[in-house]
Amino acid sequence: MTEQARFMSKEELRTRLLGTWQLVSSVIRFEDGEFRDQLGYEPSGFLIYTAEGYVCAVLGAKNRLALATNDPGIATDAEFASEASPVQMAEC
Secondary structure: OOHHHHOOOHHHHHHHHOEEEEOOOOEEEOOOOOEEEOOOOOEEEEEEEOOOOOEEEEEEEOOOOOOOOOOHHHOOHHHHHHHHOOOOEEEO
């Protein structure tokens, strides 16, 4: 945290965070000191904060394969497994 952030009011911090933020990396550090990409080599995503108090997060991996069909009801088990790895998340 920067010195400036330590002394910001809640309202000033809220104002500075409003808008859309693009994910540039998603790395986790383990207890042994090793770093790993959480969402693959090229993560993709956005985090949106609105003035009304809503938050929307859409995260995933750029290199994931799309379903062969627009109808998920006929997608194969392998396609669903590909969709879930690396983790895909959307919460709005």
